[in-house]
Amino acid sequence: MGGSTPITIGFDARVGEKPARCGETYTGVGTSKAAVFLQDFRIYVSNIRLVSASGQEVPFALTPDNQWQSDKVALLDFENATGNCNGNAATNSAIRGTAPAGEYTGLVFEIGVPYELNHKDPTLASAPLNYSGLTWPWRIGYKFTTIDLDTANKPAAAASAPAMQGMAGMAASGFSIHLGSTDCGAGSPTTPPASPCSNPNRPTYRLDGFNLTKQKVVLDLGSLLAGTDVTVNAPGSASGCMAFTTDDDCIAIMERFGLAFRGKSSSGQTFVKGG
Numbered sequence: 001m002g003g004s005t006p007i008t009i010g011f012d013a014r015v016g017e018k019p020a021r022c023g024e025t026y027t028g029v030g031t032s033k034a035a036v037f038l039q040d041f042r043i044y045v046s047n048i049r050l051v052s053a054s055g056q057e058v059p060f061a062l063t064p065d066n067q068w069q070s071d072k073v074a075l076l077d078f079e080n081a082t083g084n085c086n087g088n089a090a091t092n093s094a095i096r097g098t099a100p101a102g103e104y105t106g107l108v109f110e111i112g113v114p115y116e117l118n119h120k121d122p123t124l125a126s127a128p129l130n131y132s133g134l135t136w137p138w139r140i141g142y143k144f145t146t147i148d149l150d151t152a153n154k155p156a157a158a159a160s161a162p163a164m165q166g167m168a169g170m171a172a173s174g175f176s177i178h179l180g181s182t183d184c185g186a187g188s189p190t191t192p193p194a195s196p197c198s199n200p201n202r203p204t205y206r207l208d209g210f211n212l213t214k215q216k217v218v219l220d221l222g223s224l225l226a227g228t229d230v231t232v233n234a235p236g237s238a239s240g241c242m243a244f245t246t247d248d249d250c251i252a253i254m255e256r257f258g259l260a261f262r263g264k265s266s267s268g269q270t271f272v273k274g275g
Helices: 156-160 248-257
Strands: 003-017 025-029 035-050 057-059 073-077 094-100 104-111 145-151 174-179 202-207 216-220 272-274
Touching: 003 035, 035 174, 057 094, 094 202, 202 272
Parallel strands: 003 216
Antiparallel strands: 003 094, 025 035, 035 057, 035 073, 035 104, 035 145, 104 202, 145 174, 216 272
C-alpha cells in the first residue's frame, strides 16, 4: 500500500434500537425494565487500528483538531446539554484520521485514555483531555466513559428489590457508568502512580467484516445494562458503577464491557457492534 488516505469513522450511541439522545425517555432498560433518560454520554477512544483484507492490523493516525481529538485520543460526545443533559452543546460522533491507502475490512479500538496521558493535571491538558468533569483525581485518571442516567420511573419497589449477591439494595434515582483505571496505589490524589494501575480497564473491541464507509460503530447502552437493575444501588457504594472491584453494581456491566472483574474473565462483550 502506498500513500495515505483520509478516513472518517462514524459512531452512534443507542439504547437498543433507539438513538441515545438528550430529552428522550427509554423504557424496558435493565433487569427491572426501568424507564431512564440521559444526563451525559461521553467516551474516550484510543489505540485505533484498521484491519486489512489480509487480517493485518494497520495503525490509524488521528488528525488533531484542537477540540475533539489529539494524535493519541479522541472524545465522542453524544449529549448536547438540552433536556436533563449537563455537558456542552457541541457534539461529536466520529473520529477522523489517515491510514495507508488500501482495502480495509475491520476496525480495532480501545475505550480509554493511554497510560502516559491518563495521570496528568487536566487543567493543563490540551483538548480533548481538558474537561475536568471527565476526570477523577490524577492518581486514578480520566473517566473513560461518562454515562449518567436518571431513572424516570423511580419505583417504590426499588427499596425492597434484591441487589446482587443477595444483599438488600437501596432505591436509586440515578445511575452512572464511569469506567476508568482502578487500584492505582497509595499516595496523594494529585500524584501520578509510579506504575500502571492494577486494573487498567481499557477494553479492546475488534469488528471484523466492518465497512468503514457504510457502517457506524454502535455503542448499545441497552445491551450494556441488560443484566443490571438501574433502580437499585448496592449498599455502601456510589450511584451506579465506578469500576471499583468493591462495587456489586459493576459485576454485570464489566462483563458486558468485555473486562475481567474480581479475577473473573468476561465471556464476551455486548456493548460494541457494527451497525
